[in-house]
Amino acid sequence: MSVNIKKAAGYISSLRKSREEYLKKVPGRLAKIYSGKDKNPKPDYFRESSFLYIRSYNGDVGVRPFSGINFWNSPDITINPISNAGMNTTELYAGNTYNIRCRLNNRGDLMIPFPKVELFLTNPSLGFNTTVGELLGLTQLQGLLLPASNGEAQFTYTVPASEAGHKCLFARTYSFSPLDKPFDLHALDPRLDRHIGQKNLNIISQGSTYSFNLVHQPNAIETIEFRPMTVRHVTNLQHPALQKVKITALKDNKALAQIKLEVVAKTPHKINLTNEKGLWQIRTSGKGISVEKQGEIIKSTNAILKAIHSGKGSHQHFRKELKPFRELNRHVAVTSLQITIPDFGTRKGYAVGLEIINKNKVDGTVKGGITVIATGN
Known part of the structure; x- marks a missing residue:
């Protein structure tokens, strides 16, 4: 064993010992602080x-x-x-x-x-x-x-x-x-x-079909886009299954633009699906809150959450103001969709990554996503 490895092992051992001592002492110490019987008062920065x-x-x-x-x-x-x-x-x-x-x-x-x-x-x-x-x-x-x-x-x-x-x-x-x-x-x-x-990460063979659900408001304006992933982005996922394949970048992004998105089940709401240069737009209409009102609720909720995380109260303090957001989430709709993973020309033992990105056009934010690793046949 080298000198550096011995030093590292010793350092790790000391850290483990410190943690064991910490776990033994701290619960009792905190119990005294919270009971008010501790002779040493809690520091001013302590937040209960x-x-x-x-x-x-x-x-x-x-x-x-x-x-x-x-x-x-x-x-x-x-x-x-x-x-x-x-x-x-x-x-x-x-x-x-x-x-x-x-x-x-x-x-x-x-x-x-x-x-x-x-x-x-x-x-x-x-x-x-x-x-x-x-x-x-x-x-x-x-x-x-x-x-x-x-x-x-x-x-x-x-x-x-x-x-x-x-x-x-x-x-x-x-x-x-x-x-x-x-x-x-x-x-x-x-x-x-x-x-x-x-x-939300799936590993799928290229050329196979892939089904997923879109959860949305009964009245919605949303988009779905297919984006390529870089080799670094895929590697950063650190998924053990990726150790068995070699990650490559997409040689031609045109294949992503040609992916066809299909509705595969009947829906109780009306749905309009259109494709503009690889960007799929989904409009739905049904019984529910209008898209205009949704925009107001989302904007108000984001402002409240920012206030809470900056220390201006808790969720309980804004219970009344958050009620419209809770109503917004009581009733949602589901649309079942399907695509076929393109044949990227990837050989066996190789893989490429792509993201399925879902945006809510009401506020322009990314609402959801799915990471797909397509493996060669």
Whole structure:
């Protein structure tokens, strides 16, 4: 063993020892602080609140709302077959058992005992809402989530035949003591709520069909676009399955512009689908809030969330003002869509990446996305 490796091993050992001592001492110390019996008063900067969140991207510290960031590949959510803990996946096989892990983060000054995590397993979706999805299960962190720390909650799931195939996973975390929970019952939007995380990445053979759902308002104006990914962008996903293939860039982006988007199931709402130079525009009309009113609600909600995250109150203080947003998410519509992954001329052992990007034209923001890794045949 080299000198540098010995030094590194010693340093890691000292860090582990410090962490063990910290975990033993801090709970008792915090209990004294909160009881008011501690002789040493708490510092002036101490805030009696937790700050629970699931990261939506590397470097995420829980600040919401945000825009212009791909948020559908949370680094805190992983799915592994029980038989192979090192292989991350989002393709599930009937009868197989998987371990779902969700890392939770606490940037607050209060510890959180046994924070809960709800898991929603769905067909690949652009946008999502609890009113159109099913709760997979509920789990919790087995212990205390201390201030300025993170921990991992786990859930074991055996796949029934009806749930096999490519999937999208949503995680929603919360705590009632201390109170730290999502501000909306139905919306699962990582852009607006730090308690929500999403994993929406599928690996598919080129030339095969791919189906996904668009979750939207009954009255909506949205777009769907297919964008190429750079080699660096794909590599940064750090997906174990990508170690078996060589990532290449698309040689000709014209193939993406020729992808045909089709509606594959009847809908209760009217839908108009048009294509302009590879940008698909979707207009729907049905019973619901008008697009003009939606714009007002979204603008108002974003302003409230910015005020909350700048310390000007909590979600409870703005309960009345947030009511229109909650009403907006009580009733949503679903459109089932399908595309055929183009033949990019990629050989076996190689892969290219593309993003399916969904924008809400009401406010001009990216509402959802799906990462697709197309492998050669």
